[in-house]
Amino acid sequence: MSVWTFYLRLIGATIIALVIGGPAYAQTKLKWAHVYEVTEPYHTEALWAASEIKKRTNGKFDIAVFPASQLGNENQLNEGLGLGAVDIVYVGINFVAATYQPLGITGAPFMLRDLNHWKAYRDSKLFSDLVQGYDEKTRHKIVALTYYGQRHVTANKPIRKPEDMKGMRLRVPPAPLFLMFAQSVGAKATPIAFSDVYTALQQGLVDGQENPLPTIMAKKFYEVQSHIVLTGHITESMVTVVGSHVWNKLTPDEQKLFADTLKEAAARATEAIEASERVLAGEFKKLGKTVVEPDREAFRKAAIPLHNDASAGAGWTRAQYDELQALK
Numbered sequence: 001m002s003v004w005t006f007y008l009r010l011i012g013a014t015i016i017a018l019v020i021g022g023p024a025y026a027q028t029k030l031k032w033a034h035v036y037e038v039t040e041p042y043h044t045e046a047l048w049a050a051s052e053i054k055k056r057t058n059g060k061f062d063i064a065v066f067p068a069s070q071l072g073n074e075n076q077l078n079e080g081l082g083l084g085a086v087d088i089v090y091v092g093i094n095f096v097a098a099t100y101q102p103l104g105i106t107g108a109p110f111m112l113r114d115l116n117h118w119k120a121y122r123d124s125k126l127f128s129d130l131v132q133g134y135d136e137k138t139r140h141k142i143v144a145l146t147y148y149g150q151r152h153v154t155a156n157k158p159i160r161k162p163e164d165m166k167g168m169r170l171r172v173p174p175a176p177l178f179l180m181f182a183q184s185v186g187a188k189a190t191p192i193a194f195s196d197v198y199t200a201l202q203q204g205l206v207d208g209q210e211n212p213l214p215t216i217m218a219k220k221f222y223e224v225q226s227h228i229v230l231t232g233h234i235t236e237s238m239v240t241v242v243g244s245h246v247w248n249k250l251t252p253d254e255q256k257l258f259a260d261t262l263k264e265a266a267a268r269a270t271e272a273i274e275a276s277e278r279v280l281a282g283e284f285k286k287l288g289k290t291v292v293e294p295d296r297e298a299f300r301k302a303a304i305p306l307h308n309d310a311s312a313g314a315g316w317t318r319a320q321y322d323e324l325q326a327l328k
Contacts, residue, residue: 030063030246033071033080034090035194037218041272042090042146042238043067049265056257063088069195075174081140081243088246088262092148093237094175100134101315103239105324108314109181109303112235112324115274118147120327122237126320139244143259144266148236149212149273154225156207160294162186162302171197171209177313181210181233184303201225212236213280214273228284229292231299240266 032050036042043065050063071077071086074095080086097104105111112118121127122145131142159165166186172178174191182189190206200206201224209221210233216222240262250258281291306312308321 026060028061030061030087031066031071031085032063032088033066033077033086035069035074035077036067036090036215038067040214040218041269041276045265045269045272046090048268049261052261052264053258056261057254069193073174073193073195081241082138084243084245087243089241089243090146090238091241092173092175093239094173094177096134096142096239096241097177097315098175100130100137102317102320103130103134104177104313105130105316105320106237107177107234108307109184109233110300111307115147115150115235117327118235118237121324124323124327126323126327130320139248141242141244141247142239143242144240144263146238146240146266147270147273148238149214149277150232151210151212151234151236152216153210153229153231153233154201154208154216154221154227155229156226158227158290158292159229159231160292161298169205169207171200171206177315180306180313181303183312184306185299197221198224210234212273212277213284214276217276217280217283222284222287222289225289227290227292228281229294230281230296231294232296233299233303 032046034042034046038044046065046067050065053061053063066086072080074091075098077086077089078091078095078099081089092107094104094107097107106118106121112121127145135141153159153165153170155168157164162185168187169190170182170187171192172182172189174193178191179189181187190200192200192206197209198219198221201209201221208225210231211219211221213228216228222228242258242262247255247258285291306314308314308316308318
């Protein structure tokens with residue numbers, strides 16, 4: 001065998017090996033971070049989506065999911081996305097509104113009528129337009145909207161009308177728009193990171209907090225609060241955001257695959273949260289908690305005057321507000 005023949009065969013074998021082993025060498029590892037517990041649908045569906053993306057791309061993308069604030073709170077995750085420290089995040093709608101205010105429109109108290117109104121918004125041109133505005137401002141890509149649930153108040157006393165919350169030290173997430181609900185009822189808003197809420201309640205640093213029933217159960221807030229008050233004051237959402245440093249490197253086919261898979265995961269989580277909300281009030285009663293059905297109309301009337309008040313956190317136009325309210 002001549003030297004040239006040997007080298008030609010060696011080169012050919014190397015090319016074949018590279019082709020066969022290509023996906024392993026080209027594998028991209030990504031970090032998906034959020035603040036929710038491992039038992040919650042957001043996490044289990046993130047694991048499902050990560051597995052599906054890996055499978056559908058023949059192993060090209062290997063996504064590790066970091067739950068329970070392991071990589072920071074929501075504000076830190078937002079910052080981490082811009083720095084490239086995380087690649088995909090779940091972020092509450094009021095946290096992205098801190099970057100692009102119009103997206104917070106559904107995070108105002110009693111802005112949405114019910115879950116059907118939320119679904120109409122999710123599928124609307126209004127939502128698509130607001131997402132585009134966020135994408136253009138941040139260069140990150142919102143790919144899905146997930147139902148987080150109706151937010152309710154927990155306390156160590158019965159609350160039946162807005163006046164019952166006057167002066168109450170209410171834990172709210174550290175995002176500006178959450179102050180609107182506290183303002184509407186005269187409560188003292190106390191921003192505390194999600195991971196610290198249980199301890200703050202336990203130590204009496206705050207008198208109560210507000211979250212959807214599935215979150216109250218998953219985070220065990222009922223252990224340190226005696227009353228579950230079904231205010232349903234915010235129909236909450238969170239978005240799945242892919243960092244620009246990842247999205248812009250994906251091919252068009254890969255972008256579609258990511259978007260389709262992450263939307264499917266959002267739909268699956270939404271269904272699970274909707275189902276759990278239907279039964280959890282009864283579960284809290286079984287645990288010995290007092291479940292209160294307050295005068296929701298009184299709470300709604302207290303909130304509506306703030307809907308378009310910029311000083312209260314409103315960052316949308318009147319036209320956007322009217323478009324949202326017109327959705328059926």
